[in-house]
Amino acid sequence: MATDIVILAAGKGTRMKSSLPKVLHCLAGRPLLQHVVDAARTVDDASILVVTGHGAEQVRLSVRGDNLRYIEQTDQLGTAHAVLQAAPLLHSNGITLILYGDVPLISAETIAQMLHKVSDRSMSLLTVLLADPAGYGRIVRDENGLVEAIVEQKDASEAQLQISEVNTGVLALPSKCLQEWLPQIGNENAQGEYYLTDIISIARSAGFRVETLHPESAEEVEGVNNRLQLNNLERYYQRRQAAKLMAEGNTLADSARVDVRGTLQTGTDNFIDINAIFEGDVVLGSNIKIGPNCLIINSAIGDGVEIKANSVIEESQIGKNAVIGPFARLRSGTVLADEVKVGNFVETKKVNVGKGSKINHLSYVGDAELGENVNVGAGTITCNYDGVNKHKTTIGDNAFIGSNTALVAPVTVGNNATVGAGSTINKDVPDNELGLTRATQRIISDWKRPSKKG
Ligand code: UD1
Numbered sequence: 001m002a003t004d005i006v007i008l009a010a011g012k013g014t015r016m017k018s019s020l021p022k023v024l025h026c027l028a029g030r031p032l033l034q035h036v037v038d039a040a041r042t043v044d045d046a047s048i049l050v051v052t053g054h055g056a057e058q059v060r061l062s063v064r065g066d067n068l069r070y071i072e073q074t075d076q077l078g079t080a081h082a083v084l085q086a087a088p089l090l091h092s093n094g095i096t097l098i099l100y101g102d103v104p105l106i107s108a109e110t111i112a113q114m115l116h117k118v119s120d121r122s123m124s125l126l127t128v129l130l131a132d133p134a135g136y137g138r139i140v141r142d143e144n145g146l147v148e149a150i151v152e153q154k155d156a157s158e159a160q161l162q163i164s165e166v167n168t169g170v171l172a173l174p175s176k177c178l179q180e181w182l183p184q185i186g187n188e189n190a191q192g193e194y195y196l197t198d199i200i201s202i203a204r205s206a207g208f209r210v211e212t213l214h215p216e217s218a219e220e221v222e223g224v225n226n227r228l229q230l231n232n233l234e235r236y237y238q239r240r241q242a243a244k245l246m247a248e249g250n251t252l253a254d255s256a257r258v259d260v261r262g263t264l265q266t267g268t269d270n271f272i273d274i275n276a277i278f279e280g281d282v283v284l285g286s287n288i289k290i291g292p293n294c295l296i297i298n299s300a301i302g303d304g305v306e307i308k309a310n311s312v313i314e315e316s317q318i319g320k321n322a323v324i325g326p327f328a329r330l331r332s333g334t335v336l337a338d339e340v341k342v343g344n345f346v347e348t349k350k351v352n353v354g355k356g357s358k359i360n361h362l363s364y365v366g367d368a369e370l371g372e373n374v375n376v377g378a379g380t381i382t383c384n385y386d387g388v389n390k391h392k393t394t395i396g397d398n399a400f401i402g403s404n405t406a407l408v409a410p411v412t413v414g415n416n417a418t419v420g421a422g423s424t425i426n427k428d429v430p431d432n433e434l435g436l437t438r439a440t441q442r443i444i445s446d447w448k449r450p451s452k453k454g
């Protein structure tokens, strides 16, 4: 059956005190709305309709996905009015699920269960029991315990305010019912808004059963209205990521000081020290040690690698048993074979480094191809940029590059070749030869250091 998922995201989010639309604020590096869209996309063949209002254009440009369409709600007249904007686009023979752009942690399982409970005589409603239900719509049940209505805080009687079961806002029902019932909702209430929650009493009058469901945790249905709530959800999310990493066989120095902003796949027996940040898609093998304060973005790291403190690794691939850092910066397109060493204050970019090669200190190596067992001395720079174009440096197996060498690309240093320290190499060095551009040292015996005048 066709499934339509309508995500309400028109609100301004005044309490965020931000020029950015609320649903574009990030949780774990992804906009809130993107989390909801990604959860919605777990439903096979669902069409996703996002109702935008404030910052509609910016929202449209920032959040993407297959089968995703945007509808604008120019004036925000209430949740029923928001869904009404999407109503003409729904597949009348299917089911519609309503989600919220500022409730980011809704799970795929809950969504599946919500859809599962809908039939042509029943709708589903996600509710939660809260110790402090203030502000939420209360779930009113009849003497048989069946849901009768939802009453908003501002419209509730003293007795209704005591009810601790509240509406999360998430509901699902046959699309044709939604299309038929929405226009019946009025705005005669304390807020003068069109309440989607009125759909419940309409459904009841039509002989529908309202099936309720609880989320696995209250955080799953928590909305973000201000930055404190955003941070609370971020920390909840990160605690769960940390628990997952540990369950998968990784040791964390401090489970409160690791952040995963994307997907992190791991083998086992990795040790992750404090303040590690993983962004985008990162894959770790097994038996890896990651030192303190490392940032790893969209990279794959092989078994047995050691990444020492304060290293930044972006869009790189690192072979087995390599040793990186401390203070190394691997930029995009860095591909290191097994057992490579990249030491402190080394920057690499778009480079292939063969097995066992070493770039141990203070170097910039970019647009380069290095063979196996190359030794790059301290202070070596590949001069890859002539101010307009980038050029390549090629270094053969077993080559030895002396310290403080400038390799002016395009240039090739052959297999087994040597470059003397302090050279500026702008012509190829053949296999097995020594390239040297250093001026001959002179000794000046009668030279005196200047002395202070006056
Ligand atoms: C709503 C529910 C309430 C529930 C609570 C859960 C109604 C009438 N009430 O109340 O029962 O307990 O959510 O958080 O539905 N939105 C639009 N267009 C609009 C109005 C709202 O897109 O015209 C969006 C908002 O951006 C927000 C969501 O819908 O993401 C909920 O709207 P909000 O005004 O916050 O509803 P609540 O008063 O919190």
Ligand code: CA
Pocket (backbone or CB within 6 Å): 223
């Ligand atoms: Ca709200």
